[in-house]
Structures are given as structure tokens and as C-alpha cells.
Amino acid sequence: MTTSVKAAIEVRALRKEFPVRDKGIFGPRGVKRAVDGLDLDVPRGRITGLLGLNGAGKTTTIKTVATLLRPTSGRVTVDGLDTVTDARAVRRRINLIAGGERMVYTRMTGRENLWYFGQLYDVPKKELRPRIDDLLALVGLTDVADTMVERYSRGMTQRLAIARGLVNRPAYLLLDEPTLGLDAPIARDLRRVVARLAEEGTGVLLTSHYLAEVEELCGHVYVISAGRHLAAGSPAELKAATGTHRTIRLTVTTPSPATAAVATRFGADLELLPTGAELITLRHPDDMAGPLAAAIVEAGGSIGGLEIAEASLEDAILALADGSREAATV
Amino acid sequence: MPIAWATAWRTWQMTRRAYPWTYAVGTVLPAALAISLAYLGYHAIGGGTVAADFQQGSGTTAYLAYVVVGATAFQFTVRLILWSAKALITEQRQGTLGALLVAPAGRFPYLLGFTVFAVLSSLVEFLTLGLVIAALGVSVPVSSAAGALLGALALVAAVFALSVGLGGLMIAAGEAHISQNTVFIVLGLVGGFTFPRDYLPLWAQWFAELLPTTSAMDVLHGAFTGGQSLPDLLPRLGVCALLTAAYLLLGLLYLPRAEARAVERTY
Numbered sequence: 001m002t003t004s005v006k007a008a009i010e011v012r013a014l015r016k017e018f019p020v021r022d023k024g025i026f027g028p029r030g031v032k033r034a035v036d037g038l039d040l041d042v043p044r045g046r047i048t049g050l051l052g053l054n055g056a057g058k059t060t061t062i063k064t065v066a067t068l069l070r071p072t073s074g075r076v077t078v079d080g081l082d083t084v085t086d087a088r089a090v091r092r093r094i095n096l097i098a099g100g101e102r103m104v105y106t107r108m109t110g111r112e113n114l115w116y117f118g119q120l121y122d123v124p125k126k127e128l129r130p131r132i133d134d135l136l137a138l139v140g141l142t143d144v145a146d147t148m149v150e151r152y153s154r155g156m157t158q159r160l161a162i163a164r165g166l167v168n169r170p171a172y173l174l175l176d177e178p179t180l181g182l183d184a185p186i187a188r189d190l191r192r193v194v195a196r197l198a199e200e201g202t203g204v205l206l207t208s209h210y211l212a213e214v215e216e217l218c219g220h221v222y223v224i225s226a227g228r229h230l231a232a233g234s235p236a237e238l239k240a241a242t243g244t245h246r247t248i249r250l251t252v253t254t255p256s257p258a259t260a261a262v263a264t265r266f267g268a269d270l271e272l273l274p275t276g277a278e279l280i281t282l283r284h285p286d287d288m289a290g291p292l293a294a295a296i297v298e299a300g301g302s303i304g305g306l307e308i309a310e311a312s313l314e315d316a317i318l319a320l321a322d323g324s325r326e327a328a329t330v
Numbered sequence: 331m332p333i334a335w336a337t338a339w340r341t342w343q344m345t346r347r348a349y350p351w352t353y354a355v356g357t358v359l360p361a362a363l364a365i366s367l368a369y370l371g372y373h374a375i376g377g378g379t380v381a382a383d384f385q386q387g388s389g390t391t392a393y394l395a396y397v398v399v400g401a402t403a404f405q406f407t408v409r410l411i412l413w414s415a416k417a418l419i420t421e422q423r424q425g426t427l428g429a430l431l432v433a434p435a436g437r438f439p440y441l442l443g444f445t446v447f448a449v450l451s452s453l454v455e456f457l458t459l460g461l462v463i464a465a466l467g468v469s470v471p472v473s474s475a476a477g478a479l480l481g482a483l484a485l486v487a488a489v490f491a492l493s494v495g496l497g498g499l500m501i502a503a504g505e506a507h508i509s510q511n512t513v514f515i516v517l518g519l520v521g522g523f524t525f526p527r528d529y530l531p532l533w534a535q536w537f538a539e540l541l542p543t544t545s546a547m548d549v550l551h552g553a554f555t556g557g558q559s560l561p562d563l564l565p566r567l568g569v570c571a572l573l574t575a576a577y578l579l580l581g582l583l584y585l586p587r588a589e590a591r592a593v594e595r596t597y
Contacts (some may be wrong), residue, residue, distance in 0.1 A: 018594055066432050068593045087586075091434035102425035107344040119336035120433035120440075148347070164429060 007079050009042035009065055009172055009203060014074035016060050016227075034060040036227040037074070042172060044203040047194065049218035049235075051207070051317055057227035058207040059098075062176045065205065066096045078172060092121070094172045097165035099180030102157065106150040110141050110160050113149065114167055121168035135163040138193060140186075155182050162190060172203040179210060191217055215313040223320050230320050239316045245283040246311045251304040252278045252296055259301035266292055277304055285311075333435045337443025338450070341413070345451070354455045361405035362462040364524065368397040369466050387526025390555040395470040398463055399554045400524035403547060405459070406452055407489050407523075408514055413448035414441055414493035415510065419500045422592060427501075431593070437585050441497065445490045470554055477553030477563040484549055484570045488542035491574045494581030498588030504595055522547045542573035 016035040035057040042048045042065075050058050063069045065076055067087045076083040078090045097103070104113045111132055118128040136142045139159035149157055158181060165173065175194065179187040187210075195217060198204050208214050214221060215235045223230040223238065231238055248268075252259050255278035263270050268282035280296070282288055289308050296303060345353075372378065372393050380393045388396050417440070421427040430440070463470075472478055496513060500506045517523070520530060520538040527535050527544070538544045548566045552558035 063593065068428060068431055068590075070590050088434045088436075091432060094432070096428065096432045098428060101428055103429040105340070105344060105426060106424070107347045108340065112340070112343065116336055116340050117429070117433065119332055120430070120435040122332075122434070161429075168433075 007044050009040075009205065010075075010077045011038055011040045011061070011065065012075045012077075014038040014061065014064060014076060015072045016057075016064055016069060017072045034227050035064070035224075038224065038227065038229055040222050040229075040232075042203045042205045044171065045198055045201045046219045047198045047204040047206055047217045049206050049208070049214040049221035050224065051211070051214060051221055051313075052224040052230070053317075055226070056224045058224065059176055060227070061224075062096070062174050062205060062207060066094060066174050067091055068096075092168065093170060094174060095165040095168055095170040096174045096176065097162055097178050099158065099177035099182075101161075103161045104149055104157060104164055106157075107148060109146045109148055110136060110152070110163075111145040113160060114163060117164050117167045123168060131167065131169075135166055138166070139163045140189070155186055158182055159186060159190075162193075166197075170202065172205070173197065175204060175206045175208075177208055178206070179208065179213060187213070211312065211314040211317060221313070223317060225320070235313045235316075238320075239311050239313065240285055241316075245285050246287065247309040248280075248282040248284070248289045248292060249305075249307040249309075250280045250282070250289075250292060250296065251306075252280060252301040253304035254300070254302045256300060258299040259296050262292075262295045262299045262301075266295070268292070333439035334443040334446055337440050338446040341444060341447040342451070345447075354451070355458050357409060357455050358405060358459040358462075360408075361401045361459055364401040364404075365394075365398055365459075365463060365466065365468070368401070368524070369394060369468070383528065384526065387528035388551065388555065389557060392471065392555050394466070394468045396551065396555045397524050398468050398470055399550055400522075400547070402456065402459060403485060403550055404518060404521075404523040406456070407485065407517060407521075407543060409452050409455070410445060410448045410486065410489040411493050411496065411510060411513060414444045414490060415496040415500060415513075416506050417441060417444045418497045418589070418592075419504075419506050422501055422504075422596075427592065431589055437494075437589075438582060441494060442490070445486065445493070449486060471557075472554055473557045474553040474560050474563065477549060477558065477560045480560075480567060481546060481549035481553050481563070484567055484574070485543060485546040487574045488546045488570055488577075491542055491577035491581060494578060495584055496581075498581060498585045501592040502588040502595075504592070517541065517543060520544070522551070540573070542570055542577055545570035545573065 014035050015033065015037055018032045018034060020030045020032045038057070038061060040048070040050070050061060052058050060069065064071055065083065067083045067090055070084055078093050081089050083090050108116065114132045114135060115128065118132065123131065136145045139162055141156060141159055141163070144152065144156065149160060152160065162178065179190055182190065191213060194204055206214065206218060219234060220232065221235055221238060222232045231241060233241060259278065260270060263280045266282055266288065268280045271279040271281070273279055280292070282292060289306060293303055293306060380391055384393065385391050390396055418427065421430050496509060500509055503509065520527065520534050521541060521543050522538065527538055530538070545566045549563045549570065552563050552566070
């Protein structure tokens, strides 16, 4: 019998506890459970989001996958390799980019930094030089490649840290708030790079406070709260599952009982405006703008304006967090 | 060992950019002071002679030469510990520990790189100390050049082995000053650097035997002022090699746990 190893990061029943002292060094010892029985999968070629409010356990999870923390219980594997017993082999397949940490040497140039990390990852000498040039070009630092990092702006340092994270061409990239502190155009460029890497087969695990970024990039999202699994699915599935609806606002300049009947049939709210027009507001998970507008026109109404506000992933996460808090207080 | 060389080169570049050349002079001033004070004490208080018990314990009457060897070796030990043992906590303080730990490179060649840098830079720095010693007119006899070379290598290896575990303690505890200064005081007092260990209480002499640097210093003193030949020095070289291997093994086994603790501490 042969067993096949799944090409993915697999987190199974992960629990991570930290010892804490409540009142100074002589205070009683306690345990803070940061992650509590978490399961998740990060396959290659997909950007997987890990979302939650502050203190949800995102960074602890990502550091455990990165072999920096040992699980209290449970197991994390990368292509079947255990992050504790096969840590060195795992490290060859992954890399970590953390937005909140510097991760590069300030008294070295950008090029020297990438060269040194290339040595730490044992990148062959022939490959390293062109790869450094490619990475510097990728993050837009070619012109300052031989300038010391201490003269870089925060955004430039962060871009170099991103290049460092790619120096070993990782099969899996762990991104912990990678665009923190980056200017909008640079953040956009990074998102493009990440999307391209995923298209080329890299598995990406992403945490970010910028939910629009997660919504744009991630094919699958895990939502956690207090270290526990709360929900999972595509951004669209999460929005649907949480009942977050897009909002359609349609202004009828010639209201009539017939148009009011249409609005009632769709389950919309009606509001008479001071101009004499009528505002129809419909909240619905599906895109009902077309059918509603068509029905209003059929009923003899004239449309003065149509506005559609899409439900966001942020709405869904907030709804999940609220639900989690309510459940915790029941 | 490309990682060791890369780390040595990186450290050289960063140090060169961070400090002026006068830094090399400043680092050996404590040893120059220790030798100068010994010179004054020897002539002003001792009248240029040493007591019989010193000769019995050290195997020489050349007190100043004995102090020159010991003070230079002690300063070298301090420099090596400051570079090698503090390497990881320095990474932590400058925000690069995570990037280092997530890389597959082993810690042994990485720390060895710091030791290579420390040895090479110390050799340059100690030229300054040589000028001070020459100015005081102290000549150091060499009874076994091969023994002196092996003793120096043994001291480097012993300090490196100590530094691996000490570096782990530093990052696990998140502090360097108390631990490094405790080690410096203990080594300076019981390690047989600048005075014979016979002056110490018996328990301190036995404690000193547990430190790999003690036997390395016995070899160095024996090879310079002790009048010993290489075969005479081999037993102490063997003790040093065994203790060094034991400290290194324990340090390398402890280091991953210390690193995990360091990451947890910043949670």
C-alpha cells in the first residue's frame, strides 16, 4: 500500500499556549491559549487568507507554520514534513514576510542583504546573482541596490524585506501583514506580485488588516476568533453565509401604486423623498438591481437613479465576530 | 563552510560601517591597563621580585610575562564572547532574529562565522596591545611554539563552546549584560588567566576544572612561561578538548529550545 503526501500546508488540531505571569515576575503563573484546536489547509497555487480581530491567533498560527513556535499539541506539516521534527527541510520550502518586523540588516546594502540571505538558504552561486537582480527589479529597488538600508525609507525597507522573503523561491509564502506601512502604489504592486506567485504555483498564507486586500487576493479565507475556527470559505461564500447583503437604492421619479406594489413584492423599503420622488431600498444577497429596475419600468415608473453598494468582506467578518461574541456571552 | 564565511564577511562590513577605526584601540585598553597596573605593582610594591608561592604555582618568576599572556588571553576571551555569545540577542534587538531563524542555515556555521570574525579582528586589535607591551619592555619567552599555537586554538574552541550555550541563555532570558558580566567575572577570578589557581580556595579550583578555558590557559602559560614542551602539554590539551566537545554538544542541543523561548517571549 502506498500513501500519497498532499502538497500543502496542513494544520491539524493546533493548540498553542504561552506561559504568562499576571503580576510581575513573582506573580502566579498562568497560561494564555493563543490557538485552540485549529485546522487549516494551504494548498499550492492558492492564496489562503487567515482573518480575525486583534488577538485572534493569526500571528501565532503563522509563526508556528514558519517553525518559529512549537505547537503545544496538534501538528503542522508542509508537504508532509513536520514543522518540529523536520524543521530544516520545512524551512527550505517556506519563507516568512512579516510587515511589523524589519527582517533586514540596516548597515548593509539591499544587494548585500539579499546575497547574505541567499547564503543562508544555500542558493547556488550561479543562480544567486541574477536572482538578486530580478528581485531588486521586482520590488523597485534596482536604483538603490548599493545604498545602505539605513538610508532607505520605511516603505523601501519593507520592499527589501519582501525581496528577502522570495530569495529562496519558496513553495509556500507566509505573509503576516505584508503591506503594513506601505504606500498605496507599492502595496498594489505587492498584491500583483503575490497574485502572480500564486498563479505560478506558490501556496500563500496571508494575514492582513486590510480586508479589501484579502477580498481581492484570497481564494479561500479562514476566520478565527480567540484561536478557534469560526468560518471558512471563499469571500463570496463568507458574505453569503453571514447574510451580509448588497444594498440597492433605486429612485423612482414618477411613483405610483403600481411601482409601490413592485417594491413590496421584492421586499424592499419605500421612502417618499421631499422632491416627490420615491426611494426604494432593497437589501439582498443576490444581484437584484436588474430585475427590480425592469419591473419598475414595466409598472410605468421612471428611474431617476440607481446605486448599488456591494456587501464587503469586512461586513462579513464583523458579523462573524459579533456572532462569536454573542455566543461567548450566552 | 560558506555560511560561516558569509557571516564573518557580513559582520566585518557592518562593524566597519558602524564604528570608527579607533574602536580597535579602545577594545584592548582594559588589557593594556591590566598589564600596566601589574607592571607598576611588580616594580613599586614587589620590588621586581615574586614570592616563592607564585613561582610554585605558575612555574615561572617572569611575573610580567605571565600577566601579559593571561591578560591578552582574557581580553581575547572577552572579545570572543561579546561577538559570538551576543550574536543571537543582537539579531533579536535589531529585528532580524525571525528572518535568521526561519532560514534553514544551521546555527553552528553561523556562530562559527562570528568567531572567525572575532579572531581575525582581534588579531588586528591586539597589534595595539603589542605596542603597549613593547613600550613597557616586557619580553615573553616561548618554550613551545607548537604548544602556544595549539593552546591558542584550544582557547578559541573553548570560548566558542562556552558562547553557544551562553548565547542561548541570553536570548531565552532576553538579557545580555548580567549573564555576560557574570561569566567575565567568574572566568577572570577562577580561570587562571593572570594568577595561579593555587591562590584560590580548593572548591574554586575544582570548579575551575569544569571550565574548558582553564585547561586551555594551563596550556598557554605552560607553552610560554612555564618552560613546558609539547608532550608535557598534551594531557591538558586533551582535557580541554573533552570539555569543549561537551560544552559544544550541550549548547547546540539547548539552542533550539532557547530560540523557541525567545520567540515565545516576544508573544
